[in-house]
Amino acid sequence: MAKYIPEPFRIKAVERIALLSKEERIERIKEADYNLFNLKSADIFIDLLTDSGTNAMSSEQWAGIMDGDEAYAGSKSYHRLLETCRNLFNYRFIQPVHQGRAAEKVLFPLLLSEGKIAVANTFFDTTRAHVELAGGRALDAVVPEAKDPRLLSPFKGNMDTERLLSLIKENPGKIGLIVMTVTNNSAGGQPVSMENIREVGKIAKAHGIPFCLDAARFSENAYFIKEREAGYRDKSLKEIVSEMFSYADMFTMSAKKDALLNIGGLIGIKEDEELYRKVANRTISYEGFVSYGGLAGRDLEAMRIGLLEALDEGYLRYRIGQVRYLWERLEEAGIVSQSPPGGHGVFVDAKAMLPHIPYYQFPAQALAVELYIEAGIRSCDIGSFLLGRDPETGEQLEAEFEFTRLAIPRRVYTQAHLDYVADALIAVKNRSKDIKGYEIVWEPPVLRHFQAKLRPL
Numbered sequence: 001m002a003k004y005i006p007e008p009f010r011i012k013a014v015e016r017i018a019l020l021s022k023e024e025r026i027e028r029i030k031e032a033d034y035n036l037f038n039l040k041s042a043d044i045f046i047d048l049l050t051d052s053g054t055n056a057m058s059s060e061q062w063a064g065i066m067d068g069d070e071a072y073a074g075s076k077s078y079h080r081l082l083e084t085c086r087n088l089f090n091y092r093f094i095q096p097v098h099q100g101r102a103a104e105k106v107l108f109p110l111l112l113s114e115g116k117i118a119v120a121n122t123f124f125d126t127t128r129a130h131v132e133l134a135g136g137r138a139l140d141a142v143v144p145e146a147k148d149p150r151l152l153s154p155f156k157g158n159m160d161t162e163r164l165l166s167l168i169k170e171n172p173g174k175i176g177l178i179v180m181t182v183t184n185n186s187a188g189g190q191p192v193s194m195e196n197i198r199e200v201g202k203i204a205k206a207h208g209i210p211f212c213l214d215a216a217r218f219s220e221n222a223y224f225i226k227e228r229e230a231g232y233r234d235k236s237l238k239e240i241v242s243e244m245f246s247y248a249d250m251f252t253m254s255a256k257k258d259a260l261l262n263i264g265g266l267i268g269i270k271e272d273e274e275l276y277r278k279v280a281n282r283t284i285s286y287e288g289f290v291s292y293g294g295l296a297g298r299d300l301e302a303m304r305i306g307l308l309e310a311l312d313e314g315y316l317r318y319r320i321g322q323v324r325y326l327w328e329r330l331e332e333a334g335i336v337s338q339s340p341p342g343g344h345g346v347f348v349d350a351k352a353m354l355p356h357i358p359y360y361q362f363p364a365q366a367l368a369v370e371l372y373i374e375a376g377i378r379s380c381d382i383g384s385f386l387l388g389r390d391p392e393t394g395e396q397l398e399a400e401f402e403f404t405r406l407a408i409p410r411r412v413y414t415q416a417h418l419d420y421v422a423d424a425l426i427a428v429k430n431r432s433k434d435i436k437g438y439e440i441v442w443e444p445p446v447l448r449h450f451q452a453k454l455r456p457l
Contacts, residue, residue, distance in 0.1 A: 002329045003325065004325045005317060005322065006318070007318060007414070008312075008317075008318050009315075018045070019045040019376050020045075020376060026373055028040075028043045029369055033441075034369055034438060034454040035453060036369070037049070037449070039378060044376060044378045045375065045376030046376065046378070046417055047378045047409070048378060048407050049378045049379065051257055051345060052254060054256075054410075054412065055257075055260045055261065055306075055409055055410040055411060056411040057260060057302060058411075061302040061306055061309075064298075064301040064305045065299075066298075067301055068297035068298030068302075069301075071291075073289055073291050075297045077297040078096070078291040078300055080301070081300045081304045082094050084304045084308065085266065088307060089251070089268055091269060092269065092271055093268065093272075093276035094266060094268055095266065095279055095290060096264065096293035096294075096295055096300060097264075097266065097283060097287050098263060099254055099255075099256060099263060099264065099265040100216055100254025100256070101130070102286070103254070103266065104130035105286060106267060106282045106283055106286060106287065107250070108130050108136070108177070112131060112134040112135060113136065113176070116134075116135065116175075118136050118177040119140075119141050119178050120138065120140060120159075120178070121141065121142050121160075121179075121180055122140045122142045122181060122185070122186040123181070125388075129447050133446070136176060141159055142157070142159070142184065142187050143155075143160045146158075146184070147400050149188070149337060149339060149347075152340055154228040154229075154340070155192060155193040155224075156188070156338070157181070157182070157184030157192040158192050158193055161199050161200065164178070165203065168203070168209070175207070175209050176209070177211075178200060179213075179214055180197060180200055180213050180214065181214040181216075182215060182218055182221040182244065183217045183220055183221045183343045185344075185382075186382060187338070189217070189220075189323075189338075189345055190338065190342045191342065191343065192221060193225065193228075193229050194240070195229070197244055198247050200247070201247030210249050211249050212249065215251045215268075216253055216255075216257040217258050218241060218244065218253070218258055218310075220258055220319070221244070222237050222311070223317075223319075223320055224343065225244075227320075238311055245268070245270075249270050249272065250269050250275070251266070251267070252265070252266070253265055253266040255303050255307075258310045259307050259310055261299070261302055261303050261306045264300075264303045267279055267283075320341075320343060323343065323344065323408055324340075325415070325418060326341075326408070326418045327339075327340075327341035329418070329419065330346065330348065330422055330425060333426045335348060335425055336349040336352040338403065344407055345405050345406050345407035345408050346405075347382060347403035348367065348403060348425065349402065351363055351402040353367060353428075353432050354366060354367060354435055357435070359383070359384040359396075359398045359399065359402060361436075362385040362454075363402050364381040364384075364385065364386075364403055365385045366436065366437050367379075368381055368404050371425065374424050374428050375424035377421055379404050379406050380404070380405045381405075382401065382404070382405045383401060383402035384396065384397065384398055384402065385438075386449045387399040388448055388449075406421065437456075438455065438456055439454065440452050440453070440454055
């Protein structure tokens with residue numbers, strides 16, 4: 001039987017939510033052109049669209065907000081944040097920005113240009129977009145075991161180092177950046193081992209290629225290393241984080257995930273002062289002065305506190321346990337999802353549940369729509385609909401995964417909410433043969449899944 005780990009906190013404030021009738025939900029999703037991003041939050045009962053910026057902040061963070069220094073330049077909150085980041089990550093240069101996407105916008109054009117290639121364990125869609133906007137080409141090199149959702153393997157987020165070496169050999173002088181996403185979101189929130197980070201760091205150094213951590217979920221990845229990797233059980237999470245970051249040259253971070261924040265991001269540069277000066281100049285142009293980076297002083301203060309809270313072992317045991325609980329409920333019902341469970345959500349294998357829907361009719365999106373109709377739950381396609389088209393031919397690409405992601409916001413939902421989600425998915429599974437696919441009737445040229453309009457077939 002699935003076992004739930006009690007929340008290591010008490011609830012001091014609540015936000016009311018309401019469940020629309022099924023008839024109302026059918027009408028709302030039609031009005032949204034069958035794109036869950038177009039739904040109003042008031043029309044959602046349980047929102048599992050993303051874990052980004054949807055966290056509940058602690059009483060300490062709210063208290064810190066009142067102490068935020070709103071000086072335009074050189075605020076106390078900025079310098080406190082720098083001290084915390086340098087202590088955690090051991091990087092010389094830290095630059096706040098307003099979110100992770102902004103970090104990529106500032107940093108990537110300094111490393112990539114037309115004809116250059118970036119390689120990652122798996123690029124998430126927004127990161128892939130910023131590689132392409134910088135003129136580069138994004139290639140994935142995740143380990144083969146990640147592609148089998150039923151396979152129980154402890155570090156399915158790892159980089160395939162043999163493929164990485166082959167890409168370097170096949171494209172001499174063209175690899176401009178190696179990106180390691182921890183945890184690997186598109187592969188199902190799967191962790192990356194310290195051994196793999198270390199090996200990729202060696203490869204990058206040997207070939208003179210910059211190595212960047214996409215560190216939005218750094219603390220969850222550290223917890224998995226402590227839990228699953230030999231030699232780390234007795235190490236503190238801070239020690240594990242310090243070692244993880246030591247093998248990279250730089251990092252980008254959306255603080256809207258593991259830093260338990262609603263807005264914010266970071267760029268870290270380990271030693272390269274010349275690169276940092278370029279980062280600072282671009283930050284001033286796009287985000288604001290270096291000491292606030294598009295954020296209010298109160299946000300900097302909440303980020304500082306959230307980074308520290310993110311490494312509380314009791315919190316992470318609950319956080320990872322909450323995801324595991326939902327995964328176990330679905331396993332008991334015969335619903336296939338990426339296994340073992342990852343850090344920030346459960347990734348349901350829509351291809352397994354809806355084998356009659358081909359990739360170009362978007363089975364993961366179809367399942368997400370049905371889950372909303374069934375129970376007012378919003379989730380997200382991590383499949384071919386998200387992947388998009390080949391930038392050269394315009395043909396629809398087939399994703400390696402057709403996942404419907406149930407991203408669980410941090411410190412927001414209880415066991416009863418997760419049981420409700422599991423029961424709804426079981427109900428959808430019981431009528432899965434009757435579910436139809438979708439076609440796109442309009443899409444923007446970049447990041448289409450945020451805005452595209454669809455219709456059922």
